[in-house]
Amino acid sequence: MHEKHREPLFHIVKRDGLPWYRSLMIRFVAILIALVFCGIITTITTGINPLEVYGTMITGAFGTSRKIWITLQNISILLLISLALTPAFRMRFWNIGGEGQVLIGGLTAAACMICLGNKLPNALVILCMIITSIAAGAVWGFIPAFFKAKWNTNETLSTLMMNYIATQLVAFYTVVWEVPKGSGKIGIINQDSNIGWLPQVFGSKYLLSIIVAVVITIFMWIYLYYSKQGYEISVVGESEKTARYVGIKVEKVIIRTMLLSGAICGLVGLLLVGFINHTVTTTIAGGQGFTAVLVSWMSKFNPLSMIFSSSLIIFMNRGAGEISTNFGLNQSFADILTGIILFFIIGCEFFISYKLSFRKKKGKEEEA
Amino acid sequence: MDGKTAAVTLKNITKTFGSTVANDKVSLEINKGEILSLLGENGSGKTTLMNMLSGIYFPDEGQIFINGKEEVIRSPKDAFDLGIGMVHQHFKLIDVLTATENIILGLKGKLNIKAATKKIQEICDKYGFEIDPNQKIYDMTVSQKQTVEIVKVLYRGADILILDEPTAVLTPQETEKLFAVLRKMRDDGKAIVIITHKMHEVESLSDRVAVLRKGAYVGDMVTKETNVTEMTNMMVGRSVTLNIERPDPVDPKPRIEVKNLTVRNEEGVVKLEDVSFTANSGEILGIAGISGCGQKELLEAIAGLQVTESGHVYYIEDNGEKEELLGKDPLAIAEMGVTLSFVPEDRLGMxxxxxxxxxxxxxxxxxxxxxxxxxxxxxxxxxxxxxxxxxxxxxxxxxxxxxxxxxxxxxxxxxxxxxxxAPKVLLTAYAVRGLDINSSYAIYDLINQQKKEGVAVIFVGEDLDVLLELSDRILVLCGGKVNGILDGRTADKNEVGMLMTRMGGTQDNA
Incomplete structure (x- = not known):
């Protein structure tokens, strides 16, 4: 028999739905392989013992109680931004403007601290900060949503552009408010009076943002899965045609959801400025508006899984930072490791939905 | 041609998707110079089987012989090389290109539109296709697009043709034309497989029928020696009755009145023009027409989902009170207390x-x-x-x-x-499209039940035989206009078919 074609070596076959423990196992194995792979890369390129590197990563994130608190605080901020983006994502509205919505919230909080600091009592200043930063974030979410709802503009572009506007506004006000003049930065605001500084809870410098993150996580979980508005979001996300067909006002849902999304981002801005940094810079959000997109996707838009994925990313981030200082490597090396691990984690999703079935042994050709 | 040489032999083909077995050890022969109807209910594995032949799926087990030689078909390209061509239910054409450009798309070798056009013209002349190779796809009717698909397959030298529900989108007249062409191709020695749910087409066209049930091959019959009942029983696996009931309407009263309705789509093209009719309670109003003649817009306008240009849609209460439905969205209509149910064409999208x-x-x-x-x-x-x-x-x-x-x-x-x-008005669009016999009859029963309960049913259908059996009255749409409203009990298929095309109706706008 002269066969014209040979059967290919393997076929990609869709899986029928995997029990949860097996998909968990696949993910676990993926992380394991990623770590081994990172170890090999580390040894080849730097000659450092990979076990030492992993040890350093862990001490970097959890080495001291202060480090643990900072790690937790970072997790809570990333988690909050991811939660903020999620309702929009579930609606298939690609809000990549988290960065700008956080920044503008932070900017208005800072504005309240600077402009009202000497004029109003502390409690009123804080109240103003809360209201204005949430409102500012909401406005930043509303604008792209309105254009999308009215004229079906591309939300990816408009939310992205809103980021630049927010960054430029912060840059502009940095010059207006810079202390001392010519330094190019605002510095710690109200360092002496502490006006507008959000209060410490239970005497901890870190706890407030963690509590906020826990509350918003629970709220978002209930909102998305059990409320009528959450159901409307899912319907619009699945199919706008179906939504219209059952009488859901799609435009209203888009705008309402983006107001919520932006408002939570604004709240994060408030925490960053009023609680953590007490100043505002153009990089205060630190790209987390984009990292949050990844977190939200990795968790399949489930608020509870987001706790794990944001923890993982922050852990690697902090650990990688520690490696670069401890071993005298630069930040890029840390980024390479993070990149490898993320690649494996995201790549393993393929094996959760598909499997490879290999060509059966010779038998068939012999028969023929 | 003695007509009995096998072009394709399938041996023990098995294909599973996860835990479902789509094809279970299917063995089948497709002969040269023969039209084979592949019959089976939904999910019986007809399309899966043909997809394996055309290189879209790869069988888990089994062998495929083409002209007596075992072959491995890994991709649609392999299938083309072996002379197998499939015309899918959903056309895969590029709207802004001409017929010729679509046909030669993806072929290797030097681009020579003139030579290609000439070759296409030859194919058309040989089999009696009526298309203009230089016409753009977006200017074509559904039937012309289908013709392009078939010519495309022939152009690539296919000797084995597979057509997946080719008549779903055609008028009776267009169907006849297609069948004439297929018969000519058969006489030319080509092997043709046709997948269809319409039994009378199986009878009039095919030489042989092969039946699949639940993924397994049940058997084959020579069409001349069998009849619809026998084929259906074989498909279903038990005997079924094939009569659609048509109870007389009880106390029909006007329920929905559409008056001078005109609708333009987003591009400004008129989709409905000056449409007027009344739908009564306890009655099934069938809507016939070639697909895309405004059926979708009509139903969506009544359901509050379509922006309209002018006209009225009234809901008439039992006491004769009229209420305007136009300009209201589904929520507002529901809040008026009008229970209007809508089974749209796009089931999983809408x-x-x-x-x-x-x-x-x-x-x-x-x-x-x-x-x-x-x-x-x-x-x-x-x-x-x-x-x-x-x-x-x-x-x-x-x-x-x-x-x-x-x-x-x-x-x-x-x-x-x-x-x-518990609707007062039930709108259904292509309620049985793609459904097998059993499910179709279950749906007809449900609709009839609604009718008996006094619901005004508006039934958009594509199978004229069914429309004629089920509807009390039939409204024929053509190019967005009402070309006639006939009594379902006396109307004749040809008459409806004529009204569906421009021949029977107004002459302008052609």
Whole structure:
């Protein structure tokens, strides 16, 4: 028999739905392989013992109680931004403007601290900060949503552009408010009076943002899965045609959801400025508006899984930072490791939905 | 031609998707110079089998022989090289290109449009196709587009042609034309496989029928020696009665009045022009027409989903009071107290959400109930269970995503939900499209039941035989205009077919 074609070596076959423990196992194995792979890369390129590197990563994130608190605080901020983006994502509205919505919230909080600091009592200043930063974030979410709802503009572009506007506004006000003049930065605001500084809870410098993150996580979980508005979001996300067909006002849902999304981002801005940094810079959000997109996707838009994925990313981030200082490597090396691990984690999703079935042994050709 | 040489021999072909067996050791011969009808209910594995032949799927087990030689078909390209061509139900053409450009798209070698056009013209002349190779696809009718697909396959030298439900979108006259061409190709020695659900087409066209049931090959028969009942019984696996009931309307009263309705789509093209009619309670008003003649717009306008230009749609209460429906969205219509149910053409894109389970899909119609901020899933859950029980929906559980169900079951879920609302008006678009005989009759029964309960049913259909058997009156749409309203009991198929094309109606706009 002269066969014209040979059967290919393997076929990609869709899986029928995997029990949860097996998909968990696949993910676990993926992380394991990623770590081994990172170890090999580390040894080849730097000659450092990979076990030492992993040890350093862990001490970097959890080495001291202060480090643990900072790690937790970072997790809570990333988690909050991811939660903020999620309702929009579930609606298939690609809000990549988290960065700008956080920044503008932070900017208005800072504005309240600077402009009202000497004029109003502390409690009123804080109240103003809360209201204005949430409102500012909401406005930043509303604008792209309105254009999308009215004229079906591309939300990816408009939310992205809103980021630049927010960054430029912060840059502009940095010059207006810079202390001392010519330094190019605002510095710690109200360092002496502490006006507008959000209060410490239970005497901890870190706890407030963690509590906020826990509350918003629970709220978002209930909102998305059990409320009528959450159901409307899912319907619009699945199919706008179906939504219209059952009488859901799609435009209203888009705008309402983006107001919520932006408002939570604004709240994060408030925490960053009023609680953590007490100043505002153009990089205060630190790209987390984009990292949050990844977190939200990795968790399949489930608020509870987001706790794990944001923890993982922050852990690697902090650990990688520690490696670069401890071993005298630069930040890029840390980024390479993070990149490898993320690649494996995201790549393993393929094996959760598909499997490879290999060509059966010779038998068939012999028969023929 | 003695007509008995096998072009294709399939031996023990098995294909599984996850845990479902789509084809189970199927052996089948396709002969040269013969038209073979592949029969089977939905999910019986006809399309899967043909997809393996055309290189879209790869069999798990079994052998394929082409002209007596074993072959491995890894991709559609391999299939083309072996002379196998498939015309899919959904056309795969590029609108802005001409017929010729579409046909030579993706072929290797030097680009020579002139030579290609000449060759296409030769193919057309040989078999009697009527297309202009230089016409753009967007200017073509559905039947012309289909012709382009067939010519494309022939151009690439196919000797084995597979057509997946080719007549679903054609008028009776166009269908006849297609059949004439297919017969000519058969006489030319080509092997032709046609997948269809319409029994009378099987009878009039094919030489042989092969029947699949639940993925397994049941047997084959020479068409001349069999009849519709025998074929159906073989498909279903038990004997079925094939009569659609048509009870007389009880106390019909005007329920929906459409007056001078004109609709333009987003591009400004007139989709409905000055449409007027009345639909009565307790009556089925069938809407016939070539697909895309305004059926969708008409139903959506009544349901409050279509922006209209002018005209009126009135809902008429039992006491004769008229209320305007135009300009209101579905929510506003429901708030008026008008229970209007709509089974749209696009089941998984509009009527249901594929990724959600049965319960959540039931919730679509009822989630607003109550003042609570939270959704109440108890009632939808009961409804889902009831629909599954009453309509014999085959599903692993009510928490299975709807997209995993077969076409017939999806439709049962949708129809079940829509009639659960105890509607006064029921709009259905292509309610049995793609459904097998059993499911189709189940749906006809449900619709008839609604009619008996006094619901005004507007039934958009594509199978004229069914429309003629089911409807009390038939409205024929052509190019967005009403070309006639006939009595369903006396209307004749040819008459309706003529009205569906421009020949029977007004002469302008051609």
């Amino acid at each position: 009527g249901l959400l594929g990724n959600m389970d049965l319960t959540d899909n039931m919730l679509l119609r009822s989630f607003r109930k109550g003042h609570s901020l939270f959704t109440d899933k108890k009632e939808p859950k009961h409804l889902a269970e009831k629909v599954v029980d009453d309509l014999e929906v085959v599903t692993p559980s009510i928490s299975t995503p709807v997209r995993k169900l077969s076409g017939g079951n999806v439709q049962k879920v949708l129809v079940g939900r829509e009639i659960a609302a």
